Amino acid sequence: MIAVLWALLTARMCSVAAAEPAAAEPEPEGKGAPFSAWVLRQHADVHPEPQYHFAAEVFHAIADAAAARPGVIEAQRLGESLAHRPIWAFSVHDTAVPVQKRLLLIANIHAMEWIPTEDALAFVLDYAAKPEPGVEVVVVPILNPDGRARVEADLVAGRNLYRRGNEAQVDLNRDWSVNRESKAIWRHLIPGRYTTSPAPLSQPETRAIDQLLRNTSDVPFSGFVSLHSFGGFIYYPWAGLFERAPDWGRMQGIAETMQGGMGPHAYRPRQLSRWAFFFRGLGMEIDHVYGEFGIPAFLVETTRSGIEGLPDLHTYFRWYNPREPARHVKMGLGMLRAWVTAEPLIQAMTSQPLADLPGSTK
Template sequence: MSAGPLSPYRSPEHRRRAVRDVASAAGGEVVPYGQSVEGEALEAVRVPSSRGASRRVLCSANIHGPEWIGCEVALALLQTAADAGSPAAALLHHAELWVVPCLNPDGYRRTFERQGVGPLVHLRTNAHGVDLNRNYPLPGGARRHRLPGSGSTTPGDTTYVGPAPLSEPETAALDRLCAEQGFWASTNLHSFMGTMIPAHVDDRPCFRHYARLCRAMADAQPRHRYRRLAARVLDTFTGEQEDHQHHVHDTWAVCIEVFPVLASYRQHWRPPSTFWRFNPHDPGPWIDNDLPGVIAWLRAALDSPRPSELRAQASA
């Protein structure tokens, strides 16, 4: 049931079964919210609040094909939500939990079929060759700067932004889900930088508050504490998911890069495949390290006003 040469990670079929198993164990339901380019169901798991809380939080992962460690952390969040007394179960006292373990199932399957071997551009994107984390619209008035990684308008490039914002069924479907559910907070799991990258904001109240939220996550990480990567002036908009969630859906949103660069290079100076640059051979220690931080970040965000409310309070 594992992914053969990519073991101990899961094959696409095993991942889908695991989603159903953990959803059932946690008392949740699988909610289809769209289809990928190749027709695979895009699925979220909804776990109701144990105390009827109306706020909703989202944990999503694997927007890039080979970044499977994020999917494992997301599944672990659901698994621990079934354990009474766990931090994840305590989170359900305050909010309804939504989890999307795999935002890019076509990229996941392509990575599996190629056994994680090949140029990053062949594994990272969706079936149209679009980097889904560059396909979100920029906030009003913003423009894309020509900086490395900020997104390319050239098809075939690793960070190709697509023909238009939200042109891809995967991003358009998640945008609809966010609009419908009004998530209070969102953690988007990637790899392999070992950092927290909150939504890019240039207003001082939200910038400072993101620093507090990231500090709450770092304080909860038992072994390796991630640093925040953010700047009010030097940062730029690139069409990323967390920026769109913050500026359009009024959500506290952060990209969490699981598995630090140094740990990746300690594992392999020259990895046998692209896959093993992005994923640890043993996901367990990184799940144990990062899951408490993810929960702490969401919990701290739930204790906060909405970003728009915070700005209004600061200007009053």
């Protein structure tokens, strides 16, 4: 639903003022505080979305699972957000088998998209209980902790504000380095629809993921999923180019495997730029991960929205997050489980940087 929301919301997005600052609490243990110490200071009061986890509850659930299975879930601090909240990644793997394949799953890049975090949390807990031998999955359940903190504060205060960006109001999913310039003729007719952040990787949240991909050399990442909502699609690159990507057939195949794990009403695979004839997503995460690193990359628009009636049309949080997430989370889990085993353990990496291939821009 990327483009629909685009059209509906651009005016509102611009009018959302930076409400009260969402400063992170100071960290007595300093920046190096381990996850187990950090999480003890995280609290969530009773809140108006009991079917969803607030951030503190997400991390407590993971901490409990990590304590129950020592070594299976390992926390890694990737960096910190603009407002100095830690960005946590959790590596989940079978401790009895050496890692032969490594996958990266991120969620909640957009502030209001919470069901992706529910999917990511469910996956961490499920995968820790039954990991695929040799396959490590690194999960970042909340990539935009500052935006999310603002949404949490809105919900508690009963405010209905539209939020998408990070602390600096930057759309983190237009902040990557590949395909930032559109060649689409439509850009001349609707230029406001072809925007990016001021510079590639301008925000600490996007840089944290880029660095993780760049610094992981023993067993490099060979798969990437970014969970969004809503729309019911499994998108693959390119997002910013209409042309087919060199590996589009392979990515279509993986996406079909993911679709096959979902049961009825499964999400549908598609190249993102072909969502609509005028649509191009510039500087998006899947073009970066695929174009820079040669990793098959997927942006999943989970659910087909949470809108169940007219009143929901005026409640931004509901657009993205169905009242009863359980059924959707189950579908997401089936999809992610299928993704983990979609390709053989050893997968030859593309040797040439794809961003240098004809057609791609950087």
